[in-house]
Amino acid sequence: MPESKKNVLDVVIGYQEAVKIKEELAKTGSDFSDQKWATANTIAKLHPKRLTLEVSEVIDETESTKTFRLVSTGGPLPPFQAGQYINLFVEIDGVQTARPYAISSSPAQRDYYDLTVKRVQDGFVTHYLLDHVKQGQQFLSTSPMGTFYHNPIFHGQDLVFLAGGSGIAPAMSMLKNVFDNGLAHQFHFIYASSYIEDVIFIEELRELAQNHDNFKLTEVISRPPEGYQGITGRLNADLIKELVGEVHNKTFYVCGPTPFNENCQTQLDSLDVESRFVRIEANGPPKNPDQLNHWPDSASMEDEVTITITGKGSFKAKAGEPLLNSLERNGYSAENACRSGECSLCRVKLVSGNVFNPPEAHLRVSDKQFGWIHSCVAFPTEDIEILL
C-alpha cells in the first residue's frame, strides 16, 4: 500500500509489523527472471513432446522382423522404463499416421532406442517400415510412455513374461534392464512363436539364459517342423503351471497379438492368478468390434457412414474402421500415442451421433455424459459429427 494513503488495515493488530516483514522479504527476494524457461527445460529433460530421430542402423532379425536403431538428432534421448513404447509418426503415400512400438533396447543406455518390428499381415505401417525404411531416414516420435513396465511398488521380484511373436520387444528391454542394472529379479521368459523361423533374438536369449542363474528361458512352438524336440502347442493353464510351478505371488507380463493376450488372460484366470499379478500390454483397436458385447445389432462393419468435423468438412468412412485411422486417411490429425484406448491423447468430442466404444476405450465416467471419445478405438456406427 502506498505510504501516502491511509490504510484502514493499520488498525488491525500486527498489520504494520506484517507489512515490515513483507518489506524484508522484498529485500532478499527475486523477480524470478533468472528462472525464465526453467520449467519448460526441466519437463523437456524427462518428457519432451517430440523426439527427432534418425535410423542409424537397420538390423535384420528374421525373415519377417527388423530392428530399427534410432538415434536422436536433437537433445539427449530421455530415460524410459523398460517395457515402454514410443509412438512413431510416419507419412505413407501422403497419409500422416503413427504407430506405437515398444523399445527393445536396454534402458541402461540412452545413445539409441531400438524398435523391433514384425510384419503384420494386412498391416499398413509395418510393411512400410520393413520394406522402405533405410539408414539415415528421419522420424518424429513421442517420448517414451505407457504403463507396461516393472513397477517395484507392487510387482515383486518373481517375474514371468509370456510373449507371443513381436511381443518379445518389451521383454528384451525388461530383461536387459535386469542384467544391466544388476537387479535381483527372477525372470522366467516363456516365448511362444508359431514357426521356428519366426523366433526373434533366440541366440542372444539362449546365451543370456546360460550365463544368468536368475533368467530362465522357455521356447514354445505352436507349429513345429517335423521331428522338433522342444515344447510345442499353445500356452494353456497346464503348461503354464508345469513351467512356472507355484503361480501365486509371481507377476505375469503378457505381450503379443490380441488372441495370444486373450488366451493368456483366460489361462491365468483359470489358474486363479489374481488380477493384480497380471499385466497385459494394450495392442491396438479390436480387429472385430462387431463380435463384442454392445455392438449395435443394426450396424455392420461395412456400413458407410458420414464423419463431419465441425467447421472443417466431412468424409465417408466404414463403421468398422477406427475413427482415428479414417481421420488420418482424410487428412485430419488428432494427437495420439497408444492407439489402444489407454493414453487418452486422441480424445475428441462427439457433437452428434453414436460411436461404439469397446472395453479398450478406458473412458472416464464423465466422458460418457459429455460425449468425449477416444478416437483411436471409437467405431462410428452411424453418421457422426465431432469437434477437432
Added chain:
Amino acid sequence: MKQYDAVVIGAGNAGLTAATALQRGGSKTLLLERHNIPGGCATSFVRGEYEFEVALHQLSGLGTEDRPFIMRKIFANLGVMDKVEFVQEHQLYRIVVPGEIDTTLPASWSGLRRQLQSNFPSESENLARFMKLCETITLESFMMLPKARKANDEKMLKASCPNYIKYGMRSAKEVLDEHFDDENLKTILAAYWCYIGLPPSEIPFPDLAAMIYAYAAFKPWHIKGGSQAMSSALLESFMEAGGEVRFNCGAEKILTSGDKVRGVLTEDGEEIACAAVVSNASSIMTYNELLDHDHAPIAVREDFKSRRMGTSAFVIYMGLDCTPEELGVTSASNFICNTQDEEAVHAGMLTMNAPVSGMLTCYNFDDPSFAPEGKSIVSLVCLQYGDVLNDIPEEQYAQTKYEFSEKLIDVIAQTFPKIRDHIEEVEVATPLTMMRYLNTPDGAIYGFKQTPQDSELFRERIESISGLYMAGCWNNMGGFQPTYMAGESTARAVLKQLKSEKEELENA
C-alpha cells in the same frame, strides 16, 4: 485475423470459470488449453478398471441444499448445477498420531463441538470460545472486512470486525496456544494446515478458522465422476453459450501495443486479436515468458520479490482389490502423522527424507460408485517442495520416485497395514509430474507460499498491462473453491472493462 473479446489462457479451474462467466456474460471468448483435456489439476485418469481423481480431496463452500453456501450460487450462475452431482462427506477427517491420537471429527458444527468437548472435558470452555471465534472471524473476514476496506472506513472496521482486529494478523499457532493447553487438541484442530501448505506458525489464523468452520458448517463434498466431471461440465456450459475452445494449443505470447493487450500468439503460430487476456498460467510464466516485453513490468517485479515459491505434492494413486472396510477405512479423509511437530513436518517437505506425515483419501467411502465393486480407490499424499528434485539426474528419477513412494506407504501403512497386499494399480505423481501437467514453476500446486504476506491484503491489484488479467492461485489462495471463485471474479472485472470500452466507443 480472428478476433475475440477475450482470450483465456489455460483451462484450469480459474480459466474454466473465467471463460464460462465471460461467454455467458456476453463476451466472445476463446479458451486455449495446451493439454488435450479441460481441468488442469481438476482432472482424472484411467488405469485398468480405475478412474483416479487427481487433486480434489474435499470441495468446500458448497453448503447443503437446505443451507446453501456461495459455491452453489456460483455454479448455478455458470450453468453447471444440472450437469454435476455432489456427494457429501460425513466426516471432516480422521487424524492419527500413532500411539497418541486417533480421532475422527464429524462434519457438523455443533457435532464437532460436542465431540471435542467430550474428548477434552478440561478444554470445554476454551473450545466453546475458540469455535465461536472461528465462526465470527470467518464471517467478519468474508463479509464485513471487504466492505470496510472498500469504504476505507476505520470506524466501520472497528465496529464490524472486532475479532479480526484482534486476531486477523496472528498465526494459527499463536491463537491455538492462547486458547488451549492440551497439545493433542491443538494437533487435531490444526490438521487442515496441509491444505495451505505451511505449518500453523506461518499461516494466518483466519485461514485455518475459515477451513474448520466452513468444512464443518457447509460440509466437505466430492463430485460424482470426480473433479473432471465439473471441468467437463464447465466446458460444456461454455460451449453451449457459444464459447470456442482449442485443445493441444497453448499460448506462445501475449501480444501488446505498449502497455495494452492486443492479442495472443498461439503455439500453432496464429495471431488472435482480443481486448482482454485472462491468464490461468502462473504469474511468473505469464509475465516472464508469455508477455511480449523484454522484462516484466516494474510493479510485477517488485511484487514478485516479496513472494516465495509454494509447495508441490507427492501423490500415490492406488487401486486396491479390497473394500474400504477391509482396508480399515472409517473416514474418507485421513491425516497420519508420526509427530505433532508441524514445523518438523514442514522442514521435511524441503527434503527427499522419509516423510513423517501423509494423507490418505478414500474416494469410494462415502459413495461406492467411485470404485469398481469390491474395490477401492485411494490417494496417498504428502506435500513436498519441487526443488528437492532439481539435483536428481533424469536417469535416476524413476528409482528415486519409487524409493520415496515406499517411504510414504510406510507412513500410511501404520494405520492401514493391509494396504500393500491389495495393490492392483498404482501411479505415482511427483512434483515433476505436477510441473509437467500444471506447467507451474517447481510444480507448485497452490501458487506462491501462502504466508500472511502473500494475501491480497498486502497486495495492490497490478494493472501495468491494460487488458491483462491473472486468474488462479498465483494472485489468490490455492485450492478448488478459491480458484473457482478467482476465475469468476476475474471475469466480472473483464466484463466491466469490455463494457466501459464499448460505451467509450459508442460515445466517441
